[in-house]
Amino acid sequence: MENLTIEATQYTPEIKLDASNGSISLVGKSYPENTFEFYKPMMEWLEEYFNGNAKEKTILNMEIIYFNSSSSKLFFDLFDVLDEAKDSQNIEVNWIYDEDNESALEAGEDFVDDFEDLTINLVVKA
């Protein structure tokens, strides 16, 4: 399965999807004009990945500085995909945030609340 990398812009994160080592990473800001369209390639990639191409362990690293509400819904959908796969896969999420970015911490805590059965670690950025 092909890897997929989408470069960051001033308002969308860098997305790295690596099928060879089971790692997914999102880093940056998220407030695209059309959130659904922007994240469509990533969501389609994930569907293919979890449809028989997943590695033994899959790690999602998310480091989002700030994001708009439609991104928030998209991230919820992303966690939903992971949640649905977790029974047959080993999945771990690292929600990475800057120590003084309280709203990023809170956003991570919200996801922990909403997805009790997913392993989500809240990690202070080194």
Next chain:
Amino acid sequence: MMDTKRLEKILNEDGIVFLTYGGFLTQSLIVGMTEALEKESENAEISKKTSNNIFTIFIELSQNMMNYSKSHQQGDLKFDPKGMIVVGKNTRDRYYVLSQNIIAIEDKNNIEPKLQEILATDLDGVKKLYKEARRSGKHSHSKGGGIGLYEVAKRCSSIKYDFEAINSDKFYFKFKAVL
């Protein structure tokens, strides 16, 4: 020659204005203005928490207005698609974001109950509303209009709004978030 002193006075009457814009909103403009706000926050040494909230509220309100104009471009040619947005600091040293655009009565009837619900509850209540709305709207992608207001409300200490009738179909929708 335009009386810029008068304009400055208006801009500074309610404290300091960091940014003000009235016109057609586009994504690139919003991105540019957000970057200007980021620089302003660095200069003014605003805390990360407050500045991230300012950016998020600003983005939410301006993108709402942009999306609203986009979806109302067909049909009523007399519909003014412009929006106004102001970011400033009031005389009590509190940051605020103010927006105004013209909306149709159907949309007023849509938003007003939500706003009343927000005003009737506290921060924890708003956070609950936000999480519920996000959870329930699982398969809809209505450009975030559904949870956007809650996103704004949970990042500020108070919101104020007003609908001023232009005629029986159109209203000025004014919205202010004070951090």
